[in-house]
């Protein structure tokens with residue numbers, strides 16, 4: 061059998077068997093049948109189940125695989141089942157069949173029929189329940205092709221060459237329960253075909269090249285319970301495509317080209333229990349994608365190459381859902397912490413073999429009946445996001461040994477989720493951080509996992525390079541999980557920031573608030589417009605930037621920034637717009653992309669200005685007509701007597717055009733330089749230097765201190781800042797044994813704190829002497845430096 065057929069069949073079995081009671085009769089052996097049997101055929105009494113699963117002892121004549129070109133004869137008069145599979149029949153002398161009053165099943169599969177046998181001219185075969193004609197060469201079904209079989213219940217026409225069916229092809233099949241028409245050449249579905257089949261329960265249509273289901277295609281099938289539409293190349297489902305299927309319980313869209321969850325169409329089949337959307341081109345399961353499907357028990361969203369994100373409330377109010385499978389989606393890196401709402405019965409959550417870094421503990425908490433979860437074969441981050449897993453695992457491990465409840469308090473502060481079993485715990489491994497890599501999640505204690513974590517934008521949803529045709533639309537998906545939950549914003553090629561103002565971070569972390577001021581220089585009037593800066597950009601709440609009607613001006617670097625109180629992660633994507641009309645423009649545009657930022661037509665890129673100077677800080681700002689994700693600030697104190705003061709550097713987040721340099725020493729000259737740089741995000745490592753322009757520098761003196769007391773005593777605010785800093789130092793020491801970099805250890809008097817990825821041990825070495833600056837591996841991480 062062809063592989064497609066196997067797929068469709070197994071899908072069908074999976075779905076249909078659930079609903080049908082299959083008698084679990086053990087093995088019933090064939091019995092001898094003492095009749096005159098046609099030459100080379102085998103005649104036996106065999107077990108037989110009707111399409112309604114009723115058991116019979118069936119006198120069976122088996123003439124399979126005999127290269128027959130004619131019906132064997134004479135056939136025993138009371139033949140119940142006649143098997144003629146894999147012969148060379150292309151026509152029938154149907155009189156032979158009419159001499160068999162009790163013929164119930166006739167198998168003519170894998171023969172040479174190119175048209176329906178002309179049995180309709182003969183008296184009816186009023187006992188035939190099951191007719192097999194699969195794997196023949198049928199191309200067309202004329203009207204009333206099967207009207208000789210008034211009680212037929214099951215008709216197999218799969219793997220033929222059917223491309224046209226008369227409107228009344230099935231006329232007379234009032235009793236038909238199952239119709240198998242998969243793997244033919246039908247390109248449309250005609251609602252007329254089904255009008256003759258009021259009792260049909262199972263319809264298998266997969267493997268026909270139908271791109272669009274017409275509306276009300278199945279309206280006549282009031283009794284239909286299972287509809288298999290796998291492998292059809294379906295791209296769109298009309299809102300009313302499934303109208304009238306009030307009894308439908310099982311629906312499969314396996315292996316189609318759907319790009320969205322057909323939410324509207326699904327709303328019209330309220331009785332649905334099993335839904336298979338595996339192997340489609342769905343990119344996002346959006347909010348409300350599956351909502352109020354009150355009978356749904358099982359849902360499959362597996363094997364989707366393009367799936368990147370399950371959004372907030374994507375599954376909402378599915379009170380009967382017990383099993384959810386979202387596996388083998390290589391780009392799925394984000395499940396919103398509140399993706400699943402009101403799934404009160406969900407017991408089994410399969411999430412293995414995706415690109416998930418974690419499953420948020422909120423997700424667990426929102427599933428009160430969850431018993432098992434499968435997360436293996438994901439790049440799991442064993443840090444704060446996944447601490448619940450360690451706690452779970454620890455409990456799980458500890459329970460048999462009756463460990464006192466001391467450990468139960470490890471997770472104090474958040475509600476402890478119930479015991480959830482990991483499926484394949486041996487294969488559920490940490491991928492991050494490096495010191496926990498390849499450890500089994502269940503063997504890592506929650507103490508080893510940090511309590512908060514930096515944003516991390518996974519690469520899956522956002523490729524480094526995207527090409528789009530001029531005028532077409534584009535969606536850039538950026539998602540990040542972290543604790544605290546990060547805020548996301550985008551920076552366009554022209555340096556404009558799209559997204560909410562960064563307010564949350566400042567309120568949570570004083571250090572952060574002092575460190576950067578994400579505002580724009582006043583001569584960029586558009587810069588402050590947060591959401592609808594341009595009518596053709598739209599920022600969706602979850603972090604997707606939609607560009608409708610791309611123009612050559614949209615070509616360039618787009619940077620997504622995810623920020624929380626601890627730090628930020630950025631990811632840059634190069635968008636290329638292919639011009640439809642003029643190839644020249646395309647060249648010009650790609651030249652734009654590569655052009656040195658400050659070579660742009662006289663636009664004074666950079667223009668570093670000092671806006672404000674205090675004793676311990678100075679606020680710098682600059683103009684920036686481009687998205688320059690590799691922008692850095694370098695600073696160094698100048699002491700007349702000392703030759704080499706260390707130079708410090710920090711990454712400037714894309715879209716930022718001012719910076720508050722804090723923790724400076726009063727009455728001291730500082731040399732501050734700004735390097736504007738394009739990123740190497742496109743992957744060309746050799747471009748590092750090419751992307752950076754000549755630095756812009758200023759020399760500034762900080763204000764005098766009013767008195768010459770020790771620094772710590774000067775102001776209460778500074779005192780509290782130092783306390784916070786000390787606290788952070790403690791955290792750093794605890795969390796990352798090698799977190800503080802060696803330089804600050806060498807020069808203890810400088811009290812240099814790096815509040816950055818070293819916490820997570822990403823090894824970012826930003827604070828280095830100017831001549832040894834490490835660009836490179838970690839260029840996408842931002843760091844916040846403090847120097848006192």
Ligand SMILES: *[C@@H]1O[C@H](CO)[C@@H](O)[C@H](O)[C@H]1NC(C)=O
Nearest residue numbers: 136137138139160161162163
């Ligand atoms: C057909 O089946 C009926 C009922 O099972 C039986 O009484 C009858 O003898 C059968 N006819 C023949 C020709 O075997």
Ligand SMILES: *[C@@H]1O[C@H](CO)[C@@H](O)[C@H](O)[C@H]1NC(C)=O
Nearest residue numbers: 574577676677679720722723
């Ligand atoms: C810069 O930071 C200092 C504290 O370090 C603060 O007093 C000052 O107000 C900040 N300036 C701006 C403009 O945010």
Ligand SMILES: *[C@@H]1O[C@H](CO)[C@@H](O)[C@H](O)[C@H]1NC(C)=O
Nearest residue numbers: 577578579671672679681718
């Ligand atoms: C810092 O941000 C605030 C609020 O966005 C703004 O009013 C202020 O001018 C900014 N400071 C500088 C120096 O840009």
Ligand SMILES: *[C@@H]1O[C@H](CO)[C@@H](O)[C@H](O)[C@H]1NC(C)=O
Nearest residue numbers: 703704828829830831832833
């Ligand atoms: C950095 O500069 C110092 C002094 O200028 C020099 O001794 C050292 O070798 C330089 N390091 C690198 C990596 O260039």
